[in-house]
Amino acid sequence: MSNPITSVPVAHSTPGEFNPADVDMPAMRAYRFMRVQAELRAADCAAILVQNPVNIRYATDTRNMSIWLMQNPGRYCLIPAEGRAVLFDYPNMNCLGTAPRIPEIAEVRLAQAYSFQFAAEHSSTVCSGWAAELDDVLTHMMGRGPHRLAIDRVDFEGVDALRARGHTLVEGQRLMELARTIKSAEELACMRYSLKVADLGMQRMHDALRPGITEMALWAELHFANIANGGEWIETRLLSSGPRTNPWLQEASNRAIEAGDLVSFDTDLVGPYGYCADVSRTFLCGNQRATAEQQLLYELAVEQVEVNCALLRPGLTFRDYTKLSWTIPSKYMEQNYGCVAHGVGMVDEWPGIAVDADDPLLMDGVFRPGMTICVESYLGEVGARYGVKLEQQVLITETGHDILSRFPLEPKLRR
Numbered sequence: 001m002s003n004p005i006t007s008v009p010v011a012h013s014t015p016g017e018f019n020p021a022d023v024d025m026p027a028m029r030a031y032r033f034m035r036v037q038a039e040l041r042a043a044d045c046a047a048i049l050v051q052n053p054v055n056i057r058y059a060t061d062t063r064n065m066s067i068w069l070m071q072n073p074g075r076y077c078l079i080p081a082e083g084r085a086v087l088f089d090y091p092n093m094n095c096l097g098t099a100p101r102i103p104e105i106a107e108v109r110l111a112q113a114y115s116f117q118f119a120a121e122h123s124s125t126v127c128s129g130w131a132a133e134l135d136d137v138l139t140h141m142m143g144r145g146p147h148r149l150a151i152d153r154v155d156f157e158g159v160d161a162l163r164a165r166g167h168t169l170v171e172g173q174r175l176m177e178l179a180r181t182i183k184s185a186e187e188l189a190c191m192r193y194s195l196k197v198a199d200l201g202m203q204r205m206h207d208a209l210r211p212g213i214t215e216m217a218l219w220a221e222l223h224f225a226n227i228a229n230g231g232e233w234i235e236t237r238l239l240s241s242g243p244r245t246n247p248w249l250q251e252a253s254n255r256a257i258e259a260g261d262l263v264s265f266d267t268d269l270v271g272p273y274g275y276c277a278d279v280s281r282t283f284l285c286g287n288q289r290a291t292a293e294q295q296l297l298y299e300l301a302v303e304q305v306e307v308n309c310a311l312l313r314p315g316l317t318f319r320d321y322t323k324l325s326w327t328i329p330s331k332y333m334e335q336n337y338g339c340v341a342h343g344v345g346m347v348d349e350w351p352g353i354a355v356d357a358d359d360p361l362l363m364d365g366v367f368r369p370g371m372t373i374c375v376e377s378y379l380g381e382v383g384a385r386y387g388v389k390l391e392q393q394v395l396i397t398e399t400g401h402d403i404l405s406r407f408p409l410e411p412k413l414r415r
Contacts (some may be wrong), residue, residue, distance in 0.1 A: 017215040023190065043148075047138060052176070059077060069090070088108075098122060150170040151169055181345075181371055201267070204222070205222055215257065215263075222265075229272065230271075232274060235269075248337065264281075264282040265282075267393060274346050305390050312373060319357065320359045322355070328379075339376060340354070341376060344373065369396055373393075375391070
């Protein structure tokens with residue numbers, strides 16, 4: 001059954017009880033590893049080399065300096081279509097003991113990082129050794145190659161080095177996105193906990209919102225709640241107030257928020273256990289009544305989200321969802337959000353579902369039970385003072401959908 005956005009206050013102090021011992025973490029790890037290997041076999045790939053920290057976390061449930069390693073490639077993992085993975089951790093001996101002992105990992109080695117920061121003028125030599133080691137591990141895993149090897153991302157030197165050894169390289173991010181699409185019960189328990197942490201952060205923001213507070217000071221309340229409760233990072237800085245709410249996608253600034261301002265934000269929060277809480281809300285600063293313009297924008301945004309949430313069900317195609325989705329009034333169309341919905345898991349995921357049914361890049365696909373989807377709305381007329389951002393996180397169930405995000409609407413903006 002669908003759950004509408006409520007107006008019930010949420011707790012101020014804790015995100016609620018969650019004991020990871022109550023979640024079968026080994027079962028979650030085994031499920032995710034199985035999903036990756038199933039995609040490899042479906043693509044006729046011998047293995048996948050993953051360097052994206054999110055993909056490594058998904059496949060092995062290990063992490064190490066995730067944000068830093070997103071821009072400094074120095075950690076990777078080779079996952080075979082059959083058998084156990086070899087993890088190559090950050091090239092420092094102290095890192096050999098950081099990964100937990102889990103059955104899916106056969107061995108932990110030190111990475112050979114060949115990018116300029118690590119190797120400078122020696123990069124070609126280091127890269128040659130990197131490819132030789134991977135080739136050796138692949139031979140022990142799968143027999144002598146060459147092999148079809150999927151890769152989620154790699155520098156061009158690495159591509160050249162692996163191809164020089166005869167391997168056929170396959171785009172691997174697609175395989176990882178497809179593997180991550182269907183969530184297990186254990187994954188959903190972790191996601192719900194991240195959403196509770198986001199609720200706590202949003203409540204802190206709501207309580208702290210007063211005339212004179214800066215956008216960045218308000219945004220810091222969400223970061224505090226996430227880190228204090230075991231969360232990991234926040235993907236963006238999307239909070240804006242007053243005239244900065246239109247157009248959308250402006251990052252938090254030092255602007256002092258004024259009485260009567262709308263404040264719109266998108267959590268983009270990667271919380272405990274690596275799962276994303278991607279929720280948007282719009283608040284009203286101060287105790288005065290909202291203007292008619294503010295109320296109209298807000299009610300239309302609520303209507304868009306609620307109509308599009310109500311459509312979600314297993315078996316519905318992405319194309320049909322776009323065709324059936326709430327019609328955006330023409331005056332808001334130029335600055336629409338850009339998609340009506342998108343996948344979410346550890347971070348934002350496939351699919352990205354277009355607003356326009358005639359979009360030549362409209363994706364094929366079908367909603368399936370276990371998918372988690374974020375339903376989006378941004379309404380702001382070109383040249384107007386305000387815009388409103390709302391977003392709900394939704395689970396596709398066997399019979400319909402369940403709205404996972406529970407943080408209430410802003411009662412001061414309801415008519």
